[in-house]
Amino acid sequence: MDRGTGMEYTGVSGRVGRVICIAGSTASGKTALALQLARRYPLALISVDSGQVYRGLDIGTAKLSAELLVQYPHGLVDTRTIIEPFSAADFCSEAMAIICRAWKRQQVPLLVGGTLFYFSALLNGLGKLPTADHKLRGRILRRALLLGWPALHDQLQRRDPDAAARIDPNDSQRIQRALEINLLTGQPVPAGNSAAGLLQNGVEVLQLALAVPDRSVLHQRITRRFDAMLAAGLVDEVAAIRQTWGDAETLPAMRSVGYRQVWRFLSGDLQRRQMRDSALAATRQLAKRQLTWLRNSPGQVWFDATDPDLVSGSVLRYLAATGMREKA
Template sequence: MPSESDPIRIVVICGPTGTGKTAAAIEIAKAIGAVIVSADSMQVYRYMDIGTAKPTPAERTAVTHHLIDVMDPDEAFDAQQYVALADSVIEDLFRRKIPVLVVGGTGLYIRALRYGLFSAPKIDPMIRSALRAEASERGLAELYDRLRVLDPQSAAALHPNDRQRILRALEVSLSTGRPFSSYLKEHGFRSERYAACVIGLYREREALYERIDRRVDDMLENGFLQEVERLLQMGYSAGLASMQSLGYRHLVDFIDGRMSWEETVRTLKRDTRRYAKRQMTWFQKERNMIWIDAHRTDAMIAVVKDFLR
């Protein structure tokens, strides 16, 4: 990476699901001649298009996007891999003097890109193996309850279905005798790796929730169920981390007869609203955020141009 005296400048467009990040980012990118680097933990997966709300082919033709469709659904992907890939893309664009927009709602990826990841403590492989076996045999809910006892702070920050991160927090806590959250706190996340202008998109809660409900309806009308059926037919099992994500697990439950269609739609809308609330809570804790009404793309462009000047 360039020296501190010549830092790479990036613009980050973030916020909860449903705020309109993609549309705003494309408008901004066109205005400044930028390229978009996705910061979405699900859009990295091929074949998972509708449920992850990927930019359309037309949008990806209008503005170049990176870190979309880079993994198969049965491949593991984490923040460390994301940072390595994003760094490579950003440094290449910097050399070519192309402005960079980092766009997405995965707060952990954005934080890791800005501040780096803490050095992971050594994990006992027997503990790791035992936890994975327990998750398969007894279910994730029991492990999540254990994490709530061992490390309430980490548990509060994670969704009960986030298998990969629940296991990670548990294996660190059990291997070291210290809560996983204490390592994060120790890191501090204060030394920035890039000179970043971070814009958070904001909508009133009621308006955001209405947009989320409409978007779920649109996804289902546009073939989300058929997308999940196709993934299962391709051999991607329901137990994969990617298939346990928001929306995909709901439709798998419907396909397997565990929920009616009405219950599936209602639960998916509810869980998406809850996810948006958690995202907003995360981003409100981030430093140096510039919150702008999601309708005011003109204001975003003005802020970005001033930052890059």
């Protein structure tokens, strides 16, 4: 193996190499760190964010500016319209294609984001399920818009009671995927994860986890971040989505924290102060869930992200110790 890139040849998987993952709670500085590393190392950046895949969800997902995306291209950013579903299986399939292309170019894939289920699916595997059928998804979506997702959950209950028992009646994305699997295969949705992920395939994965140990400091960052989004035009962004896509509130794309609360504000259900307070509370809860997930995920190398300069230095020293070579 070349320790500079992690490249080696295997008879089973072809040419494979190392992968770097940067995860952490929201507002922990993941993206800023990834850009610093991209300036120094030959990396292929891949977004692990269930909101950033959607075109038009920019401010509320903290997506990089168009100028920065030209300078630092990210895979899996702006790959879907708001009405197109994007599942964990889609993520794994498309991320692996990017990873393999990066290895061929002698680059190290760096995955960065806060959608931890996507990380888990890629590293640990998902069930061997059929790929997406966009025409079928469209038919399911149109039926949901007509009847509502609870009605489709009732249909799932009749087709696949075990899957229905695992899925909330309002979880539109999972209901849609379960019905799609039922209709494509004629079989129930498997409960287990049988397909191997990167770790089971022997890929060297460096898992970096960023945390801000002082909760009050993290909460201050979350507040500044959301206030900056409001100042940058988040309300106008959601208003434009409403105008373009109509009744998109129930779509998976609109689950991102902040968008739901602004939507309710524009619908007259919340006052502006209530919207802000609700979004901040939801973001703090998200950060807590993210950290809990990471603490229960083996293999993480933890870094204190309180000081961006210090965490950058710590990560650079760690990568140097693993044999990472800088750009020529």
